[in-house]
Ligand SMILES: NC(=O)C1=CN([C@@H]2O[C@H](COP(=O)(O)OP(=O)(O)OC[C@H]3O[C@@H](n4cnc5c(N)ncnc54)[C@H](OP(=O)(O)O)[C@@H]3O)[C@@H](O)[C@H]2O)C=CC1
C-alpha cells in the first residue's frame with residue numbers, strides 16, 4: 001500500500017515513516033514544505049498523481065493552539081482551506097483520504113466521553129479551524145475517514161511529555177492543570193490505527209460504515225496533571241528527570257486559547273466498524289519512555 005502523507009517532520013508523519021520502514025507492504029511518500037505549502041495550496045492533484053498513492057493521509061496542520069489566537073488567518077488557511085485542498089486532490093485521483101482532527105472541536109461541557117454524533121462547539125481558533133477542516137474534507141471527498149485524536153505525544157517533536165521532561169531538568173516542582181480531562185495518544189499507535197483504517201477503506205470501497213468521523217485516542221483517561229505525574233513516575237523509574245506535580249485549576253494557568261475541560265473521546269465506533277482498539281495511555285507511555293531510555297535521551 002502506497003500512502004501519500006502530508007507534512008515532513010510532524011509527530012504522526014514521522015511515526016508513519018517509521019512504520020513503513022518496518023513493513024515491506026507499506027510505502028509512505030511524504031509531501032511538505034516547500035513543495036506543498038498548505039497555507040497556499042492551489043490545485044494539488046498534479047503533484048499527488050505523480051506519486052501514484054493508493055490513499056492520502058492528511059496529517060499536516062497548524063497545531064500551535066495559543067499562537068492560533070493571534071494567527072487566525074494562517075490557522076484557517078492551513079487547517080480549513082489546506083485540508084480541503086488535500087481532500088479535493090485525493091478525490092480527483094479517486095483515492096480515499098484519511099484526515100486527522102482533534103478533541104478541541106468540542107466545548108468540553110459534556111459530563112461523559114464524546115461520541116462522534118455529539119454537537120461540536122470549539123472554544124479556540126485552532127479548534128474552530130479544525131472543525132471547519134472536517135467540513136471542508138467531507139465536502140470535497142465523499143471517500144473519507146476523519147479520525148479525531150487527542151493529546152498527541154512522541155519521543156520526538158513538540159509535545160507535552162517533552163515539555164515536562166525539559167522543565168523537570170531545572171525545576172523541583174511544576175504546576176499543572178488538574179481540571180482538564182482527556183487521554184494522551186502515542187503517535188506510533190496513531191500510525192498503526194491510520195494504516196488499519198486505510199487498509200479497511202481500500203478493502204471495502206463502498207462500505208459507508210467505514211467512512212465518516214471516528215474517535216481515536218488512547219484508552220483510559222486522566223488529566224494533564226495526572227499525565228505529568230505518570231511521566232515523572234516512569235522517568236524516575238528509568239533514571240530520568242522528575243519533578244513534583246502541583247495540581248492547579250485552569251483559572252490558575254491563564255492561556256490565550258480556551259481549552260475544553262472534558263476532552264475524553266469514546267472510541268467505540270472505531271472498534272465496532274474498523275476492529276481497531278487503541279492501547280491504554282499508560283501502556284503507551286511506558287513504551288515511549290523505554291524508547292527514550294534506549295536512545296539515551298532520558299538524562300536527568
Ligand atoms: N499534536 C497534538 O496534540 C494533536 C494533533 N492532532 C492533529 O493530528 C494531526 C497531526 O498532528 P502532529 O503530527 O502532532 O503535528 P505536529 O505539530 O507534530 O506537526 C505538524 C505538521 O504539519 C506540517 N505543516 C504545518 N504547516 C504546514 C504548511 N503550511 N504546509 C505544509 N505542512 C505544514 C508540519 O510541517 P514540517 O514537517 O515542515 O514541520 C508538520 O509536519 C494534525 O492534523 C493535528 O491537528 C489532533 C489532536 C492532538
Ligand SMILES: Cc1cn([C@H]2C[C@H](O)[C@@H](COP(=O)(O)OP(=O)(O)O[C@H]3O[C@@H](C)C(=O)[C@@H](O)[C@H]3O)O2)c(=O)[nH]c1=O
Nearest residue numbers: 063065102103150151152160163175176177224253259
Ligand atoms: C507547560 C504546561 C502546560 N500546562 C497546561 C496548559 C494546557 O491546559 C495543558 C496542555 O498544554 P499544552 O500547551 O502542552 O497542550 P495543547 O497545546 O493544548 O495540546 C493540544 O494540542 C492540539 C494540537 C490538540 O489537538 C489537542 O488534542 C491537544 O493535544 O497543560 C500546565 O498546566 N502547566 C505547564 O507547565
Ligand SMILES: [Mg+2]
Nearest residue numbers: 020023024026
Ligand atoms: Mg516499507
